Amino acid sequence: MENQRIRNGRVTIHDVAAAAGVSISTASKALNNTGRMGDDTRERVKRVATEIGFRPNALAKGLLSNRSFTIGLLTNDTYGRFTLPVMAGITEALVDHGVSVFLCTIEDDPALGKVHVDAMLDKSVDGIIASGKRIDRRLPVDLSHLPVPVVYAFTEGTPGSVTFCADDFQGATLAVEWLMGLGRRRIAHITGPESFVSVRERARAYRSLVGDTLPVLYGTWSEAWGHEAVAKLWGTPGPKPDGIFCGNDQIARAVVDALRERDVRVPQDVSVVGFDNWEIVAAQTRPPLTTVDMNLKALGREAGLTVLALAEGRAVEPGIRTLPCELVVRQSCGGNPDH
Amino acid sequence: MENQRIRNGRVTIHDVAAAAGVSISTASKALNNTGRMGDDTRERVKRVATEIGFRPNALAKGLLSNRSFTIGLLTNDTYGRFTLPVMAGITEALVDHGVSVFLCTIEDDPALGKVHVDAMLDKSVDGIIASGKRIDRRLPVDLSHLPVPVVYAFTEGTPGSVTFCADDFQGATLAVEWLMGLGRRRIAHITGPESFVSVRERARAYRSLVGDTLPVLYGTWSEAWGHEAVAKLWGTPGPKPDGIFCGNDQIARAVVDALRERDVRVPQDVSVVGFDNWEIVAAQTRPPLTTVDMNLKALGREAGLTVLALAEGRAVEPGIRTLPCELVVRQSCGGNPDH
DNA sequence: CTGAAAGCGCTTACAG
DNA sequence: CTGAAAGCGCTTACAG
Structure with a gap:
């Protein structure tokens, strides 16, 4: 029947x-x-x-409406350190709208990037979100003349595009003010390469609060540099810092380790604060790191909703949207964990 | 015109x-x-x-052929530590076939899992690959009666399914034989919870080569446990190990740190080998870790090709496929880095 | 060797 | 208030 x-x-x-x-x-x-x-x-x-x-059948629907209820996330962040939280936010925001997400990890290979973008366009994705490892570098593929909307999150966008990024200045301010609120007066800043916009922004926030009695120590994003920087600070005569604001959690972890090796107590003698809230590093450090969280998940959520809005033809103001960071208090600073 | x-x-x-x-x-x-x-x-x-x-237009093609040239990767590995390499392998294998991959990270939430699976089925995915954090746990969602082929990679499959996993026994053998080849004779094993099949397999390999003069130290997958285990071994009188095979890289890193704090030299006095080749840990350890790589990327590649074969109606033998591990030689063991 | 027609699963004017 | 028809972009028997 x-x-x-x-x-x-x-x-x-x-x-x-x-x-x-x-x-x-x-x-x-x-x-x-x-x-x-x-x-x-x-x-x-x-x-x-x-x-x-x-x-x-979504395929049949898509053929009619020219909407596939899929979007693509393009990234060159192989480790997923930044992209995975962004992805989580996107998915969280879009799953209720029935949208699924293609993840395309392109190394820094333009040809591979094009292959992935074409594969997604063939599938009529409703939009593309570009993401990366730093906010001052473009992906190795041109997304400016695509027939679908593109939104940038934690990577540099083209002029006139919608770009989401974390507020480095505000995040750094949070960190330094936290140290100052704990009574720290000689606060050092050990950070990554000066070529990163994020590094310069964070240093600028540091400077604006601390003044320029102490030099900013620029280096690499490695534990080795954290050790080296501590050796520098403690190897010269004169008063030592009682607070250290680090450019990322890896550096902060090394700083904490290096201080312990010198029998300097964290947080009693020196408070250390990191940046990134990279769980796997921050939580395993002894003591666990108080650190700045860039809210990448929220960033992903916003990017997802925005690309959806564009796909539905709603108007979206172009420009750079800066989202606030948040301080995650653990034990490396001492002080009241109840903020 | x-x-x-x-x-x-x-x-x-x-x-x-x-x-x-x-x-x-x-x-x-x-x-x-x-x-x-x-x-x-x-x-x-x-x-x-x-x-x-x-x-x-892939949507139109798909409507006819009932093939969408998309597959879904389902995982509960939020950090992506295992899933990201698997994903990289899948993508690498399938991009040439024009297949794009939906990534769905479900926490351990069955409802969320169902939402994602349904969303993918609506889009007529050609198949699904399930992945996870350990090989002896199922994802919190039943994939056994889906209208599309399912392949399991680094998570437990249903009976009669195709499942890919790393050869823990062989990987552990590689590690212990390497230590023995370097002349180490008192080799300890510090590892994770005995409830993990992987842990038991690795311990079994260790036992079969080392005998049972030394106890296997079971604990948690944390640096804290690595420190504690070293304290145990070095805190009791008697001869100390000259080689330590660790159940993962985090433990190995902590072991190396703990030994340094006790002025035991790595690798001169003790050789340490890890498991996972988790770059971010293995490479930042001082000295960098010699460790076992589970070849998760190859695993992903195989899983991708297999799900594709099934989608195309080719016959695939069900069962558990075990792929060999590989030793990555860095500096924590000494010995000839040219293997 | 080439083309008109039917159909994949759905939606949307348009008639009744 | 309800249904027949056309069509989204493609492929595939089937006629010529």
Whole structure:
């Protein structure tokens, strides 16, 4: 009685229509809450649809509406240290809208980037979010003339695009003010390469609060540099810092280790604060790090909602949107963990 | 002359047909290398297609063939520590086949898992790869009666499924034999919770080579445990180990740190080998860790090709496929880095 | 060797 | 209030 269309096992709208005793047009309208029909009809169709387990074929819908309910996340962050939180935020924001996310990790290879972008365009993605490892570098692929909306998150966007990034200045301010609030007066800043915009922004915030009695120590994003920097600070005569603001958690971890090796107590003698809230580093440090969280998940959430808005044709103001950071208090500073 | 179909900017097969002066059927057959026609016609159609930038709409193709050229990767590994390498392998293997990958990170939430699986099925994914954090736990979602093929990689599969995992026994053997080859005779094993199959397998390999003069130290996957274990071993009188095989890199890192704090030299006095080759830990340890790599990328590659084979209807032998591990030699053991 | 027609699963004017 | 028809972009028997 109803098995004339069991083609590949999937229940189609024809099955719903047959089972509800209406035409497929009516079935469609009932399910989409469009058209005009008796409430009883609409309800019956809906009930029947759930009963026989109807799920509309997204491919067919997409062919009509030119919307596929998929978006692509393009990144060159192989480790996923920054991209994974961003991805989590995107997914969280979009799963309720039925949108699934393609993840494409391109190394720094333009050809590979193009292959992935083309593969996504072939699938009619509704939009693309570009992400990366730093906010002052572009991905090795040009996304400026694509037939779908593009949003940038934690990577440099093209002029006129929508770009989301964390507020480095505000985050650094949070960290230094926290140290000052704990009574620290000689606060050092050990950080990454000066070529990073983030590094310069954080240093600028540090300077604006601490003044320039102490030099900013620029280096690499490595534990080795953290050790070296501590050796520098403690190897010269004169008063030592009682607070250290580090450019990332790896440096902070090394700083804490290096201080322990010199029998300097953290946090009693020196308070240390990190940046990134990279759990795996921050939580394993002894003592665990108080550090700045860039709220990358929130950033992903915003980027997801924005690309969705653009896909739906809603207007979005272009420009750089800066989201605030947050201080995560653990034990490396002492002080009241209840903020 | 050719702009009657500029609907949403996309070039369709109609445009190709018109531009080449053939019917759309012929155009389709020319582009797909099917049907019979003059070589000149076929070539002309192809040339015209590239010239006007034709890219077939994957949604339309999918509607016909019931293949979407997408697959889903489902995981509960939020950090991506295991899933990201697996994902990289999958992508590497499938991008040449035009397949894009949906990444769905479900926490350990069954409801969320179902939402993601349904979203993927709606999009007619050609298959699903399930991945996780350990090989003896299932994802919190039942994938056994899905209308698409499912392959498991680094997570427990259902009976009768295809499952890929690393060879823990062989990997551990590699590590211990390396220590023995360096002349180490009192080799300890500090590892994770005995409840993990991987832990038991690795311990079994260790036992089979070292015998049972020394106890296996089971603990947690943390640096804290590494420190504690060293304190145990060095805190009791009697001969000390000259080699330590650690259950993962975090423990190994802590062991190296703890030994340094006791002025035991690594690798001169004690050789330490880790497990996982988790770059961010292994490379930052002082000295960098010699460690076992589970080849998760290769695992992903195999899983990707297998799910593709199943999607294309090719027969695949069910069962557990074990892939060999590999030793990555750095400096924590001494010995010849040229293996 | 080539093309007209039917159809994949759905939606949306348009008639009744 | 409901349904027949056309169409999204493609492929694939089937005729010629």
